[in-house]
Every structure is written in C-alpha cells, then in structure tokens.
Amino acid sequence: MTSAATIDAGEILDNLTRAVVVIDTERRIVRMNAAAESLLHISSRQALGERFTHLVPALAVLEEPVEQAFAQAAGYTEREMRLTLGLDRTITVDCAITPLEQTATLLLEFEQLDRHLRISREHRLIAQNQAIRELIRGLAHEIKNPLGGLRGAAQLLESELDDDDQREYTRIIISEADRLRTLVNGLLGPDSRIEHTPTNLHEVLEHVRSLAVVEAPEGVRIERDYDPSIPVIEAASDQLIQALLNLVRNALQAVGDRGRITLQTRTQRRFTIGDRQHRLVARVDVIDNGPGITPAMQDQIFYPMVTGRAEGSGIGLPIAQNLVNQHGGLIECTSEPGHTVFTVWLPLEDA
Structure with a gap:
C-alpha cells in the first residue's frame, strides 16, 4: 500500500486545473501551482516571498476577506470577481479562501469562469469544423464529376473549332472549370496527413x-x-x-x-x-x-x-x-x- 509520505503535495497541486495560491500571515506568497502561474501570468520564482497584492494589484479586493479569514479561522467565498490583470486582459473568477491552521497559512483557490465559456466555444469550433469537412467531402464528388465532364467537352469542342474568337469561349469554360476545381480542393485541404x-x-x-x-x-x-x-x-x-x-x-x-x-x-x-x-x-x-x-x-x-x-x-x-x-x-x-x-x-x- 502507498504511504501518505510518498505523495508529493507539490506534484498534486501542479496537476490541479484550479489555480491555487498559498499565503502566510505576512500576506506573502509561499506556494502557487502551475494553474495559478498560467492564470496570473506570473512565475513561481517571481512570486515567492512577495505580498500577493503587490504582485497582483487586482487582488486588493481580497484584503478584507483575507484579514477576516486569518482573524476568525473561517473560510470565505467570493463569486464572479472581475480581475483586471493587464491593459487588455480582464478575467472573471470564483475565489475560495480556506485557512490551513497547522501551517498558519491561507489557501486561495481561483476557478476561472471564462475558461468554461472558452471550452464550450472550442467544442463548437471543433464540431463545426468536422461537420463542414464531412459536408464538403460529400459535395466535392458531386461537383467534381460534372466539372470534369464539362472541361472535357469544352476541350473536344475547342479541337473542332477553327475560329479563334469561338475558341476563346471554350478557353473561358476550361479556365472557370479549373478555378472551381481548385476552389473545391482548397476547401477539402490535404487529402492525407503529412509526416510531422x-x-x-x-x-x-x-x-x-x-x-x-x-x-x-x-x-x-x-x-x-x-x-x-x-x-x-x-x-x-x-x-x-x-x-x-x-x-x-x-x-x-x-x-x-x-x-x-x-x-x-x-x-x-x-x-x-x-x-x-x-x-x-x-x-x-x-x-x-x-x-x-x-x-x-x-x-x-x-x-x-x-x-x-x-x-x-x-x-x-x-x-x-x-x-x-x-x-x-x-x-x-x-x-x-x-x-x-x-x-x-x-x-x-x-x-
């Protein structure tokens, strides 16, 4: 049986999809996981030892609940907080504050609500792309076959004509058939995977x-x-x-x-x-x-x-x-x- 001592708490934190920041009584960051680095756009090396509000000024909204959590040893939850993390980056998060009495620290957990919306949008984009490809593949054969016949007929007709002015019309037909074939091939993309x-x-x-x-x-x-x-x-x-x-x-x-x-x-x-x-x-x-x-x-x-x-x-x-x-x-x-x-x-x- 695996003993609790063999479990690396840091590894567990880094494998969580929820952003986690641990602060001490001086409000300094003592631990943050990979998801928090990604959410806040800050590396652990840069964050450790820094006051959390100095490093991320947008987190100043948590100063009061952090004070209460330390003073009362009670948890706290804030829903739908909007954090401005840069000139062009604003996120919406749920935040849970949990006291860890044995280590005199607080656990700050952030769940990015925008992330769920993004994943839902990605599902739509992926499904949309797959549906479009299947539709186009089905139509491609129906379009390509008559195009081939049309082009072939125009070539035969061109070989029978002596008048250059009349041949110009067949050349237009051939050119437009080629353009449509190129368009369909472009929509289909590569027929097979190229080696990576x-x-x-x-x-x-x-x-x-x-x-x-x-x-x-x-x-x-x-x-x-x-x-x-x-x-x-x-x-x-x-x-x-x-x-x-x-x-x-x-x-x-x-x-x-x-x-x-x-x-x-x-x-x-x-x-x-x-x-x-x-x-x-x-x-x-x-x-x-x-x-x-x-x-x-x-x-x-x-x-x-x-x-x-x-x-x-x-x-x-x-x-x-x-x-x-x-x-x-x-x-x-x-x-x-x-x-x-x-x-x-x-x-x-x-x-």
Whole structure:
C-alpha cells in the first residue's frame, strides 16, 4: 500500500486545473501551482516571498476577506470577481479562501469562469469544423464529376473549332472549370496527413513574415514579439506556414494601406484544447489594428464562403482551421475596433 509520505503535495497541486495560491500571515506568497502561474501570468520564482497584492494589484479586493479569514479561522467565498490583470486582459473568477491552521497559512483557490465559456466555444469550433469537412467531402464528388465532364467537352469542342474568337469561349469554360476545381480542393485541404517532423515555430513565423513583408504596402509594419523558450515541436511545417500565412494575409487586408501587424508567441501551462488537457501549449497571436470584425461575423468566420470583403473567397480561415486541427490545435478569434487577435493554440506536451 502507498504511504501518505510518498505523495508529493507539490506534484498534486501542479496537476490541479484550479489555480491555487498559498499565503502566510505576512500576506506573502509561499506556494502557487502551475494553474495559478498560467492564470496570473506570473512565475513561481517571481512570486515567492512577495505580498500577493503587490504582485497582483487586482487582488486588493481580497484584503478584507483575507484579514477576516486569518482573524476568525473561517473560510470565505467570493463569486464572479472581475480581475483586471493587464491593459487588455480582464478575467472573471470564483475565489475560495480556506485557512490551513497547522501551517498558519491561507489557501486561495481561483476557478476561472471564462475558461468554461472558452471550452464550450472550442467544442463548437471543433464540431463545426468536422461537420463542414464531412459536408464538403460529400459535395466535392458531386461537383467534381460534372466539372470534369464539362472541361472535357469544352476541350473536344475547342479541337473542332477553327475560329479563334469561338475558341476563346471554350478557353473561358476550361479556365472557370479549373478555378472551381481548385476552389473545391482548397476547401477539402490535404487529402492525407503529412509526416510531422521536428519544427522550429519561429522559423515558420519568420518564413511567413518574409512573404508578408513582400506583399505589404509601405505603410504597414509587421512586427514580432517572440518567446525564445518555446521548444521545437512535431509538426508539418508546410501546413503551419499555409495556416499562418492565411491569417497574416487576412490581417494585411484588414489594415489596408496603413497599420500594424504583430506576430507574437507565448507558452501556456495546463491548457485544455477541446477535451484534451496539455501540460504545455504554444500560443501564436496574429494581431492587427484594423477596423475589427463585427460580433455577428465572429461566430461565422470559420464557415466556408463566409467573408466580410467583397473580393474575399471565404476559404482562407476554414483551410487554416483545418490545418491547425490536424496538429491537435485550434484557432480562435477575438476582435474589437482597432484590435483583432487570431490565436493559434498548438500542443507541445500532453498531460
């Protein structure tokens, strides 16, 4: 039988999905788990020994209940607290405060309510992508067969015609048939999985950036903000390049002749994509300061043929989503006027 002494309390804390912070009577942080690091965007090394309100000023709302918990040795719960953790980051959490009398410390537990909403949204995105792929695969054969017959008939007709003006009509038919076939193939994406190999994510991003710089107007800046700690990942680099290039080209079209696009990478620990929890994921943000996407359009942008631009084909985002899904990842979007972020989540380690 396993003895209690063999159980590592720190390991148990780090495997919890709920954020946990332990503070002493001086209100200094003595322990925090991986989920708390991820929630508060602070490392344990930076946090230990610091007063919790100095490190995270938004937690000042807990000063009074913390005082009461220490004085009365009683627990406390605060529902739906809104914490502003940065210029562009506000979260909603439930907080439970529990005294640990033997060690004269308090246990602060945070359950992020936004996380449940995000997981629900991810389920919808994943199910949406799978349903779209099945629908398109069924329609593809029905579309491709008559297109092939149409193109073949146009080629035969062209060989019988002597008049160049009349041949121009058959060339148009052949060209349009080819365009439609390319469109259908684009919606389907790769027919089979490409072998994944060790890939440097930043090399992929630099390749995408070099292509985008050539296409960008002079008034558009393409900046980067990389986290050098991201390890090499197992991926199909060509697929990632295509997916990220689609996102960057969308951003270029959004900002027009003048604007700023930022390619940003970060890592995040204890992160769930769909039903699967990962110890470590890479986060790639494509950020632009364009006019933004309307709330109504945000729920539909990953559907094929849906676009906010008259000249858009509506297939770039569905293709990008499909390619990232093949890596076990997901693309999400948040947008408001002047700040649109397409976030690519890519697993680095499974839990």
